[in-house]
Amino acid sequence: MLYLVALLLHCLPLAMGQYDICKSWVTTDDGPSWEFYACQPKAMRMKEYVTVRVDPAGITCGDPPERFCTHENPYLCSDECDASNPDLAHPPKLMFDSEDEGLATYWQSVTWRRYPEPLLANITLSWNKSIELTDDIVITFEYGRPTIMMLEKSLDNGRTWHPYQYYADDCMEAFSMPARRVRDLSTTSANRVLCTEEYSRWAGSKKEKTVRFEVRDRFAIFAGPDLKNMDNLYTRLESAKGLKDFFTVTDLRMRLLRPALGGTYVQRENLYKYFYAVSNIEVTGRCKCNLHANLCTFKEGSLQCECEHNTTGQDCGKCKKNFRSRSWRAGSYLPLPNGSPNACAAAGSAFGNCECYGHSNRCSYIDFLNVVTCVSCKHNTRGQHCQHCRLGFYRNSSAELDDENVCIECNCNQIGSMHDRCNETGYCECKEGATGPKCDDCLPNYYWRQGCFPNVCDDELLLCQNGGTCYQNQRCVCPVGFKGVLCQQSRCEADKKDCDGAPGVRGSLSTFLLGVLALQLRGWVDL
Ligand SMILES: *[C@@H]1O[C@H](CO)[C@@H](O)[C@H](O)[C@H]1NC(C)=O
Ligand SMILES: *[C@@H]1O[C@H](CO)[C@@H](O)[C@H](O)[C@H]1NC(C)=O
Ligand SMILES: *[C@@H]1O[C@H](CO)[C@@H](O)[C@H](O)[C@H]1NC(C)=O
Ligand SMILES: *[C@@H]1O[C@H](CO)[C@@H](O)[C@H](O)[C@H]1NC(C)=O
Ligand SMILES: *[C@@H]1O[C@H](CO)[C@@H](O)[C@H](O)[C@H]1NC(C)=O
Numbered sequence: 001m002l003y004l005v006a007l008l009l010h011c012l013p014l015a016m017g018q019y020d021i022c023k024s025w026v027t028t029d030d031g032p033s034w035e036f037y038a039c040q041p042k043a044m045r046m047k048e049y050v051t052v053r054v055d056p057a058g059i060t061c062g063d064p065p066e067r068f069c070t071h072e073n074p075y076l077c078s079d080e081c082d083a084s085n086p087d088l089a090h091p092p093k094l095m096f097d098s099e100d101e102g103l104a105t106y107w108q109s110v111t112w113r114r115y116p117e118p119l120l121a122n123i124t125l126s127w128n129k130s131i132e133l134t135d136d137i138v139i140t141f142e143y144g145r146p147t148i149m150m151l152e153k154s155l156d157n158g159r160t161w162h163p164y165q166y167y168a169d170d171c172m173e174a175f176s177m178p179a180r181r182v183r184d185l186s187t188t189s190a191n192r193v194l195c196t197e198e199y200s201r202w203a204g205s206k207k208e209k210t211v212r213f214e215v216r217d218r219f220a221i222f223a224g225p226d227l228k229n230m231d232n233l234y235t236r237l238e239s240a241k242g243l244k245d246f247f248t249v250t251d252l253r254m255r256l257l258r259p260a261l262g263g264t265y266v267q268r269e270n271l272y273k274y275f276y277a278v279s280n281i282e283v284t285g286r287c288k289c290n291l292h293a294n295l296c297t298f299k300e301g302s303l304q305c306e307c308e309h310n311t312t313g314q315d316c317g318k319c320k321k322n323f324r325s326r327s328w329r330a331g332s333y334l335p336l337p338n339g340s341p342n343a344c345a346a347a348g349s350a351f352g353n354c355e356c357y358g359h360s361n362r363c364s365y366i367d368f369l370n371v372v373t374c375v376s377c378k379h380n381t382r383g384q385h386c387q388h389c390r391l392g393f394y395r396n397s398s399a400e401l402d403d404e405n406v407c408i409e410c411n412c413n414q415i416g417s418m419h420d421r422c423n424e425t426g427y428c429e430c431k432e433g434a435t436g437p438k439c440d441d442c443l444p445n446y447y448w449r450q451g452c453f454p455n456v457c458d459d460e461l462l463l464c465q466n467g468g469t470c471y472q473n474q475r476c477v478c479p480v481g482f483k484g485v486l487c488q489q490s491r492c493e494a495d496k497k498d499c500d501g502a503p504g505v506r507g508s509l510s511t512f513l514l515g516v517l518a519l520q521l522r523g524w525v526d527l
């Protein structure tokens with residue numbers, strides 16, 4: 001009986017579907033204990049957790065109220081959009097409400113009355129959480145799909161954006177890209193960004209309403225047409241570089257570049273039938289929890305993984321305090337079927353008590369000292385527990401000991417400082433005359449020239465005399481007849497032969513005449 005229970009428990013992860021549970025209580029020959037598995041949350045309808053932003057300001061119709069027509073009935077422009085009337089308003093939130101039977105609710109843009117200026121709109125969806133797509137993104141357009149649009153994605157909460165897919169009725173003309181279909185991609189090109197013409201041609205606004213980003217077709221490249229061979233997909237996601245990230249997003253942006261034209265050219269006499277109207281955006285995916293959680297909950301306005309395996313963070317991206325005896329690792333889908341949990345381990349579980357704060361994966365026992373020490377500390381750390389900063393680095397006071405940024409480079413100025421080291425607040429030790437945290441400045445009364453040197457002259461105490469001017473605190477430029485560091489000395493006093501008659505003009509005139517004479521003697525000048 002007990003054996004049967006154990007067997008049942010052991011089979012649970014398979015019975016419940018792959019990677020659904022993080023741990024189970026199993027009975028082995030050594031008695032009952034926990035067993036851990038790679039695990040991930042269920043896929044959800046992500047539109048319920050999204051924040052939306054529509055750009056530019058004023059692109060939503062109804063302020064002021066506006067009439068519009070449809071391609072089916074272009075001369076009966078009786079429809080009206082009015083933002084102040086709930087029955088006639090079309091705000092962005094109507095792209096995410098639940099579509100019950102009956103009339104579709106939708107966001108709608110202003111009409112293309114400014115033609116030929118392009119009618120552009122951005123719809124940006126943000127989750128403030130990494131999400132792994134598990135099914136197609138499906139955007140439903142009422143009154144016709146755009147003839148040109150683009151899908152972009154971000155992986156870093158909107159700081160950087162990348163193209164995800166291009167859509168046009170003529171890819172070459174719109175984007176200078178050949179038209180391709182996802183179905184024609186191969187195992188090596190499954191994460192290619194392409195332009196498709198499948199969703200942009202006019203087919204009647206009632207008939208073809210959706211624009212897709214085909215996640216299933218890309219999965220099918222590995223898992224087969226009905227996604228029966230998920231094991232193969234999981235193996236590929238684990239091993240093919242960049243493949244997992246390709247399906248991961250924190251934000252999506254639809255850039256609507258040209259509205260539906262009804263299968264013909266733009267008719268300038270009736271611009272009220274050109275606009276965008278989106279009734280639904282379906283995004284299906286699961287929280288990315290690095291295979292360390294099987295639950296993801298909506299808390300304080302954001303999705304959060306309920307981390308297991310002694311991990312923590314929004315994506316279970318690091319080890320909990322006191323569980324950092326080795327570096328954090330994501331769980332793995334492999335080996336099949338239960339994967340590897342790659343759980344964080346408590347300090348003290350390996351080699352006695354050797355915590356390395358996540359800067360090293362290895363400890364080593366040093367025989368003659370009888371200590372266990374971390375080996376090859378990373379992130380510019382050093383020490384038995386990688387708890388110190390390497391020489392030339394100092395401790396980042398706003399980072400915990402296990403943070404990758406825990407040590408900051410001193411960056412001492414090579415010329416101005418005594419050496420590469422700095423104190424605990426990042427101050428370098430300066431040579432005479434140098435100052436500043438990095439010793440790249442000079443003290444007052446010093447000037448910088450490959451190091452700091454005391455001023456020779458300045459505008460206060462070390463004034464150049466007799467009308468001399470101070471050049472960059474380095475030397476006085478003296479007028480004729482004076483010399484010395486501060487031009488304090490008359491040439492007359494220093495050198496008697498400069499003093500015949502009046503100094504200056506006559507002296508230089510006689511020098512000139514002597515010069516001319518010399519040249520004449522050599523036959524170069526005719527007087
Ligand atoms: C839409 O977003 C792109 C960046 O992805 C930006 O360059 C463009 O100006 C935006 N368009 C509008 C109409 O806000
Ligand atoms: C994003 O999520 C993080 C972590 O849950 C939270 O601290 C932050 O306030 C959220 N930011 C926004 C803009 O909601
Ligand atoms: C996490 O730590 C707890 C002790 O707080 C331990 O009982 C549990 O087995 C650990 N889990 C894993 C996956 O290592
Ligand atoms: C100090 O650590 C914090 C937290 O990780 C990090 O945001 C910051 O960039 C670090 N400072 C420097 C100068 O590296
Ligand atoms: C580091 O040096 C600077 C400049 O000499 C000094 O102000 C600071 O107090 C020093 N910090 C420590 C922790 O010694």
Ligand SMILES: [Ca+2]
Binds near residue numbers: 096099
């Ligand atoms: Ca709707």
